[in-house]
Amino acid sequence: MIELLGISTQALFGQLLIGLINGSFYAMLSLGLAVIFGLLNIINFCHGALYMIGAFVAWLALQHLGIGYWPALIVAPIVVGAFGMVLERTMLRHLYKLDHLYGLLLTFGLALVIEGVFRNEFGSSGLPYGIPPTLSGGQNLGFMFLPNYRAWVIVASLGVCLATWYVIERTKLGAYLRAATENPVLVQAFGINVPRMITLTYGLGVALAALAGVLAAPIYQVSPLMGSNLIIVVFAVVVIGGMGSILGSVITGFALGVVEGLTKVFYPEASSTVIFIIMAIVLLIRPTGLFGRAH
């Protein structure tokens, strides 16, 4: 076994891979959160619960409708995105005029309801979801063994994140979105249907979470608790990256996943707290986050 810094390369790169995978989920979820916060000024606490619903939709689709993994990648985001849009229309809409901490409280309540319902139905232990046959197996790269599915997750999430960033930062629709963030009234005066755009944006953010859920289903167990375990860390990622910054959340997500993985190798006791320690430091030095602008 080759040794590098006192750790075998197998262990080091194995953990780095896990770190990149975790980072992909952090990036996708914090991207959704950043998009929603950027436009709606709402901290979407139910993001973790919606991610969990995405995984469950995939699982249920397989169990009861025989819909496999690949169609689920499209079906789940659409279903959950639609659900998110209903939530926005019926409940979140009323909170825009208020202090945005009410949005946090409402979505926190929604997260409790969603998780409670699923926990009631499915129990707290995980349900298995198989890796799709086309992606099973792996490549032996010499210094480590790379499972195909994990490589796919990293590539897919990178792709989705970059695609979302491109749409928001480089297209006309994205320009309308960013303008509406700055001055919704003026943008509406130009004839752009801002409320509908807001609903669609929330739906998009939620769909991203659901997509992450489907990607996560074969790796982590499909369990009602999968969202709540993740959401706090994702918040920390968004805060470190900068609350409204798209690119910031993506880069920070991947970076923190890797940092967490490395901490697990060298100093395992701190691995669950390292992200929060980094967050505390960043907030002291750069309050708006690494990539954020003053809001």
Place this chain on the structure above:
Amino acid sequence: MMQETASPKKAGHRHQYAIFAGMVALFLVLPFVIYPIFLMQALCFALFACAFNLLIGYTGLVSFGHAMFLGVAGYTSAHAAKVWGLPPELAILAAMAMSAALGLVVGLLAIRRQGIYFAMITLALAQMIFFFSLQAKFTGGEDGIQSVPRGVMFGILDLQDTMTLYFVVLAIFLAGFLLIYRVVHSPFGQVLKAIRENEPRAVSLGYNVHQYKLIAFVLSAALSGLAGGTKAIVFQLASLTDVHWTMSGEVVLMTLLGGLGTVFGPIVGAFVVIAMQNYLAQLGSWVTIAQGVVFVVCVLAFRRGIVGELGRFLKKPL
């Protein structure tokens, strides 16, 4: 946070004294009718919620990590009573001191941030405390610290007797409540309310806003510590549930449901939430669902909370 406070034509607080007297009388009588352990649990959480209300209702700072003060105090008190053999009054004081110290550290880190960032940093620091509690040896990890001795208070009050313990807890709760009441209805409290309403204006008037917020934060932390330390002695247990972030969410729920910025709101909120937890306990996950629904309904339609709406109906501040 935004709320409307009914401004009475004359600034009379006499009705509040009457309500307080009624409340004390009620609490003196209740243990003979209702299971005292439930009442003690509710009183500890009522104190916790009152301490939290000091921060959110009167200063306008939303902390999403207040569980850390409750939990750390619980561990300190349990450890002091069990391992160091301190009598309960010293164990609880040690717990208060620990929470106050933690409050000072967290406050220094968090106070300069506004709104959402303040909530997020308190949440993150609370998570750090949670993971520390999970891993540290003296906290007993998943098991917690069990079989904490109740002890004898001041050398004469045997806390093994449930009724004696109840009246001690009631006394502690009333002391904390009165302290909060005195703080809120004082020039210091007025400045806190000014900061809540319009911080830049308070700054322009020359108040050292950060210092006021920090003091309010440490006070809130210390009183949460009092609640946590007492709770550990009552239940003879200090566990991870008290440092988990869902506990932070629960105290927000209690205060929101009762009424932010009201005097008696958090007490009502705490009792309702604890009652809900106890009576729905057999239904498992329904407690979480019920709490979530209450949250949603409160935020959408019932922002002033039970006591807030009552106060508005009676046109008197409650």
